[in-house]
Each structure stands twice: as structure tokens, then as C-alpha cells.
Amino acid sequence: MAVYTDISEVELGALLKEYDVGELLSYKGIAEGTENSNYLLHTSRAAFILTLYEQRVERSDLPFFLGLMEHLAQHGVNCPLPVRRNDGAVVSEIAGRPAALITFLEGMWLRKPAPQHCREVGRAMAGMHLAARGFEPTRANALTVGDWRPLWEKAKPRANEVEEELEAEVEADLADLAQGWPADLPTGVIHADLFPDNVFFLGDRVSGIIDFYFACNDLLAYDIATCLNAWCFEKDGSYNLTKGTALLEGYQSVRPLDAAEIKALPLLARGSALRFMLTRLYDWLTVSDGALVNKRDPMEYVRRLRFHRQISSPSEYGIGLK
Amino acid sequence: MAVYTDISEVELGALLKEYDVGELLSYKGIAEGTENSNYLLHTSRAAFILTLYEQRVERSDLPFFLGLMEHLAQHGVNCPLPVRRNDGAVVSEIAGRPAALITFLEGMWLRKPAPQHCREVGRAMAGMHLAARGFEPTRANALTVGDWRPLWEKAKPRANEVEEELEAEVEADLADLAQGWPADLPTGVIHADLFPDNVFFLGDRVSGIIDFYFACNDLLAYDIATCLNAWCFEKDGSYNLTKGTALLEGYQSVRPLDAAEIKALPLLARGSALRFMLTRLYDWLTVSDGALVNKRDPMEYVRRLRFHRQISSPSEYGIGLK
Numbered sequence: 001m002a003v004y005t006d007i008s009e010v011e012l013g014a015l016l017k018e019y020d021v022g023e024l025l026s027y028k029g030i031a032e033g034t035e036n037s038n039y040l041l042h043t044s045r046a047a048f049i050l051t052l053y054e055q056r057v058e059r060s061d062l063p064f065f066l067g068l069m070e071h072l073a074q075h076g077v078n079c080p081l082p083v084r085r086n087d088g089a090v091v092s093e094i095a096g097r098p099a100a101l102i103t104f105l106e107g108m109w110l111r112k113p114a115p116q117h118c119r120e121v122g123r124a125m126a127g128m129h130l131a132a133r134g135f136e137p138t139r140a141n142a143l144t145v146g147d148w149r150p151l152w153e154k155a156k157p158r159a160n161e162v163e164e165e166l167e168a169e170v171e172a173d174l175a176d177l178a179q180g181w182p183a184d185l186p187t188g189v190i191h192a193d194l195f196p197d198n199v200f201f202l203g204d205r206v207s208g209i210i211d212f213y214f215a216c217n218d219l220l221a222y223d224i225a226t227c228l229n230a231w232c233f234e235k236d237g238s239y240n241l242t243k244g245t246a247l248l249e250g251y252q253s254v255r256p257l258d259a260a261e262i263k264a265l266p267l268l269a270r271g272s273a274l275r276f277m278l279t280r281l282y283d284w285l286t287v288s289d290g291a292l293v294n295k296r297d298p299m300e301y302v303r304r305l306r307f308h309r310q311i312s313s314p315s316e317y318g319i320g321l322k
Numbered sequence: 323m324a325v326y327t328d329i330s331e332v333e334l335g336a337l338l339k340e341y342d343v344g345e346l347l348s349y350k351g352i353a354e355g356t357e358n359s360n361y362l363l364h365t366s367r368a369a370f371i372l373t374l375y376e377q378r379v380e381r382s383d384l385p386f387f388l389g390l391m392e393h394l395a396q397h398g399v400n401c402p403l404p405v406r407r408n409d410g411a412v413v414s415e416i417a418g419r420p421a422a423l424i425t426f427l428e429g430m431w432l433r434k435p436a437p438q439h440c441r442e443v444g445r446a447m448a449g450m451h452l453a454a455r456g457f458e459p460t461r462a463n464a465l466t467v468g469d470w471r472p473l474w475e476k477a478k479p480r481a482n483e484v485e486e487e488l489e490a491e492v493e494a495d496l497a498d499l500a501q502g503w504p505a506d507l508p509t510g511v512i513h514a515d516l517f518p519d520n521v522f523f524l525g526d527r528v529s530g531i532i533d534f535y536f537a538c539n540d541l542l543a544y545d546i547a548t549c550l551n552a553w554c555f556e557k558d559g560s561y562n563l564t565k566g567t568a569l570l571e572g573y574q575s576v577r578p579l580d581a582a583e584i585k586a587l588p589l590l591a592r593g594s595a596l597r598f599m600l601t602r603l604y605d606w607l608t609v610s611d612g613a614l615v616n617k618r619d620p621m622e623y624v625r626r627l628r629f630h631r632q633i634s635s636p637s638e639y640g641i642g643l644k
Contacts, residue, residue, distance in 0.1 A: 029353035
């Protein structure tokens with residue numbers, strides 16, 4: 001369930017006077033996104049999403065996120081287009097929070113993606129990586145290898161409450177990852193949170209990629225690693241090789257990986273699994289049960305970590321070595 | 323925040339095959355309603371609401387609620403129209419819950435209604451009372467005078483935690499109401515929960531009345547009493563006579579009250595305030611803080627009760643005695 005800031009029809013009406021979007025007909029708080037409040041608006045012209053940025057999003061990052069969406073939308077990616085205000089700006093303020101109005105994308109996210117959807121998301125991700133190449137602003141990844149140790153230190157004292165021996169496992173991961181993390185792979189803008197709930201489908205086709213609020217400049221292959229974790233494991237923790245193969249083939253049909261990227265996949269997948277395990281673990285231990293922030297089980301990602309540790313070759317993910 | 327049952331695009335797609343509503347384009351869980359889960363759907367034809375009935379709604383009451391909405395919509399009331407399935411039924415099942423698809427009404431509910439809105443809601447309520455006259459099924463009010471004592475007995479042992487002396491106040495109310503409750507006033511179908519969040523406006527006009535899940539057969543003037551409580555008090559607990567006058571005038575412009583109804587208003591308003599105080603008190607004391615059910619402060623209604631107790635004439639609500 002989303003964090004939720006209520007807004008009145010009076011303040012929303014006043015805000016919409018700053019835009020050329022027609023007359024407001026309705027607005028509903030929607031249960032989407034875990035970091036922000038979102039409203040689905042109908043106006044006399046079209047449907048829109050109004051996002052209110054809650055505390056977890058830095059205001060200073062908004063020009064990067066919204067500028068990226070605008071750039072991608074203008075370069076053929078199906079993603080929301082931020083609507084410019086009459087004064088040219090894209091960031092507004094409502095209910096004491098920064099906010100942006102973006103176009104509404106039809107489509108459904110898939111609770112149970114099949115292999116053909118994994119192929120499509122691979123293709124769409126590669127297309128996004130290519131389309132972002134002309135985008136000039138940059139943003140460092142705030143949740144990459146150097147950031148994991150400080151996050152871990154906050155969770156470590158209670159980690160074994162979640163799983164016996166977790167502390168020792170994670171310490172070993174952190175050491176391996178810090179030592180082996182690749183530095184010379186192709187970089188660019190990555191989505192960094194391309195989970196199924198951020199990809200809409202109509203039929204078997206991707207109709208939209210949303211929620212760019214973790215986007216940053218980093219290794220392109222790290223985005224693939226995150227997708228392998230997010231799309232290709234089953235509920236029981238097993239890796240679905242058919243889905244992984246489809247995702248990697250879909251990606252490579254648009255942007256072939258080089259040998260170094262392929263070789264790095266197991267370590268990147270392990271790093272990405274650790275990143276999501278750590279943020280989940282931290283929320284699990286610190287967010288109260290009554291809060292409206294979604295708490296997700298860190299154990300799902302502990303199991304992925306264990307899988308990636310025992311990988312001896314990238315081919316086990318379903319990719320041919322060059 | 324609404325109770326929220328997640329549904330997958332696969333089960334929703336299968337459900338919609340039972341209806342002639344076009345192709346599904348999107349669906350979003352919306353933060354509306356306190357008793358049910360609601361999704362806003364876009365199809366290739368129109369927007370719809372899919373309501374999943376959670377445990378607080380009796381399945382056996384659904385034909386009454388949905389039949390009433392259909393009757394009202396066909397008799398000129400702006401309310402959602404239940405969409406019939408291809409097999410003629412209106413109740414479906416999804417995610418283990420009974421569900422209904424209804425038309426989507428544009429409009430916004432007002433966080434701060436002004437007197438002209440109170441006049442409009444009075445007019446709309448009277449129109450609804452008249453339009454419901456040909457509706458034959460009946461449903462007893464499950465939360466009227468005889469039901470308050472059993473509800474109170476469950477909350478009483480801890481009532482003074484909420485407010486000192488509350489127990490003595492409520493006991494006196496219950497005695498007065500049981501003794502004085504009118505039996506011979508005009509009856510019909512009432513909404514019984516016509517709070518601002520159940521009435522949509524476009525501009526200053528009512529565009530829709532929603533959420534008929536407390537509707538029942540009872541004294542028509544009791545619906546007015548509930549609206550006086552819900553629309554005409556300020557945040558500080560004071561009664562806004564201008565709003566009350568407007569609401570009553572709006573109602574009477576469509577359906578004039580008879581002398582007995584006017585005379586009964588203070589007692590009905592007191593009874594209605596007690597009814598909402600009791601359900602809020604019960605939830606306040608029994609629902610855990612982490613639950614997704616909205617907990618509303620019972621003290622708002624304790625203050626209304628105190629106001630109604632000291633009324634000596636219906637004219638104090640803004641209505642002329644005949």
C-alpha cells in the first residue's frame with residue numbers, strides 16, 4: 001500500500017490552473033508505488049498521474065528523474081511524459097510536497113510474468129539503455145557497492161533475528177563484492193528498480209515503463225542483473241532458466257553484451273540481490289507494522305544470494321559465453 | 323485507507339469475459355471506501371469501478387444494494403449503475419470475494435463543503451428518497467435504535483478510556499432514545515451513510531451519490547439527521563446554522579417535511595450521532611492500529627451528541643416550525 005497524503009479538490013484545482021490539461025473531472029488516490037503518493041486524475045482531455053514525492057525522494061534529484069522521463073519519451077520509450085506547467089517548469093508543490101503531473105499509461109503489471117514477458121522486458125530495457133544515451137545530466141547510484149556496508153552496519157546487530165548465520169553470510173558477500181566489483185564495463189543510465197510492478201503490458205507487449213525514481217548512471221549490465229532477480233525466480237526461490245534465457249536473449253536482440261559484461265553477470269546478480277536484501281532487511285527491522293510503507297520479506301533475497309554464490313559460469317543464467 | 327485485496331490481471335481478465343464492456347486497458351486499486359476494496363478500471367469503452375466486498379458486507383444483502391442502485395440510476399439519480407453480466411447476474415466472484423462491476427462517476431467529494439453544497443446534497447437526498455419509492459425489496463436498518471444497546475454493551479467496559487463520564491452520558495441517551503424514538507413518520511429507502519465522501523460534485527452540482535452499502539428501509543427524516551451531523555458541523559464541533567438551513571431548505575424544495583418529522587429532528591439527530599459514535603467507539607477500541615480499516619475519532623460524535631442534547635426546538639437547526 002502506498003504512502004498517502006490526502007489533497008483537497010480545492011488545492012488540486014488551484015494546482016491544475018498552472019497547466020494546460022483541461023478541466024478536472026475526478027481524482028483517486030491509487031495503491032501504487034511504495035515511495036510516493038499517487039493520484040489518478042481524469043480531466044476533460046485525458047488521464048494523468050499526479051505524484052507527490054514523499055520523504056524518501058530527494059527534491060534535488062527530481063530534475064534528473066523527470067528530465068530522463070521526458071528524454072526517453074521523446075526517444076521512443078513508452079514511459080510517462082512529465083507535463084510542463086504554463087511557466088515551463090515540471091516540478092510543482094502541493095500539500096507541502098514537491099509534485100509532478102505525468103501522462104497516464106494504460107497497461108497492467110504482471111503478477112506472474114511468463115517467459116515471453118521476460119523476453120519483452122529484456123528488449124524494452126535494452127531499448128531504454130540505448131535511448132538514454134543522449135541524456136546529459138548524471139546521477140550517481142546511491143545504492144551500489146560502496147553503499148552496502150554502511151546500510152549493513154545499521155541492520156547487522158539484529159540480522160540474525162531474521163535468519164540464523166545471516167551475519168556471516170553477508171560479511172563474506174560484502175568482502176567478495178568489494179574486491180571483485182567490475183569497474184570497466186559499459187555504463188549509462190539504468191532504471192535500477194525494474195521490477196514487474198514497474199512494467200505495464202497490453203497483451204504480450206510492453207506498454208509502459210514507470211517509476212524512474214531510482215534511475216542513475218551505473219553499469220548497464222547491473223540493470224540486467226536486477227531484472228534477473230526480479231523476473232526470473234519462482235515463489236519457491238528456484239531460478240527459472242527459461243525465463244532467464246528469454247530475458248537475456250530479448251536484451252541482446254537489441255543491445256548485445258560484450259564478453260566482460262557476460263563474465264561479470266554472476267557477481268552483478270549477487271550484488272543486486274544483496275542490495276535489495278539489505279534495503280528490505282533494514283525496513284523489516286525498523287519500519288513499524290502500522291506504517292503504510294510496504295514491508296517485503298528480506299528472505300526472498302537471501303535465497304537469491306545463496307543461488308548466485310554457487311554459480312560457476314554465466315551460462316547457468318541462460319547466456320552463451322563468447 | 324481502504325481494505326485491499328490484490329487481484330491479478332489474469333483473474334480480472336477472466337472475470338471481464340463475463341461482461342460486455344470492451345477490452346481491459348488498466349486497473350488500479352483506489353484508496354476509497356472503508357468497507358470494501360475498489361479498483362478503477364479503464365476498458366476500451368469506458369471507466370468502471372470493480373468493488374470486492376470484504377467481510378463487513380453481507381453477501382445476502384448485495385441484491386438489495388445493487389438492485390437499489392440500478393433502480394435509482396434508472397429513475398434519474400446520479401449513482402453508479404451495476405453492469406449486468408452476459409448471464410444477467412450482477413454479482414460475480416473474484417479472489418474469493420463477491421464482487422460487482424459498476425459504472426464510474428466523474429466528480430470529486432468535498433473536503434470542505436460550503437453552504438451551497440449542503441443545499442445541493444439536501445436536494446439530491448430528497449430526490450433519491452422520491453426516486454426510491456417504486457423499489458420493492460426491503461432491508462431492515464441493522465444499526466438503528468434497537469441495535470445500539472448491544473453495540474454499546476461491547477464498548478461500555480472501556481468507554482471511559484476515551485472520555486471520562488462517557489458511560490453515564492450514553493446510558494442516559496440510550497434510555498431517552500429508546501423511549502422517545504418516533505414510530506409513525508414517513509418511511510422509505512434511506513442511504514444511511516450520506517457523508518461528504520459519498521457525494522461527488524462537478525462545480526457546485528452533485529454529479530454522483532455512491533456507496534449504498536448501508537442503505538435500508540427506515541424513517542426518511544433519519545437520513546436528514548445523519549446529513550446534518552455529517553455536513554453541518556465544523557472541525558471545532560460547532561454547528562453551522564447557515565449550512566444546516568441550506569441543507570434543510572434544499573431537501574424541502576424537493577420533498578417538504580411534515581410537522582411530525584420536523585418535531586422529531588432533534589431526537590433523530592441525537593440518535594444518528596449516537597449510532598456513528600458507537601461504531602467509531604467500537605472500532606477505536608477493537609481494531610488494531612496496523613489494520614487497514616480507517617479508525618475515526620469517536621469524540622467528534624460525542625461532541626455532536628452534547629450539542630443535540632441541549633436543543634430545545636427544531637428551529638435551532640435552521641428549519642421553520644409549521
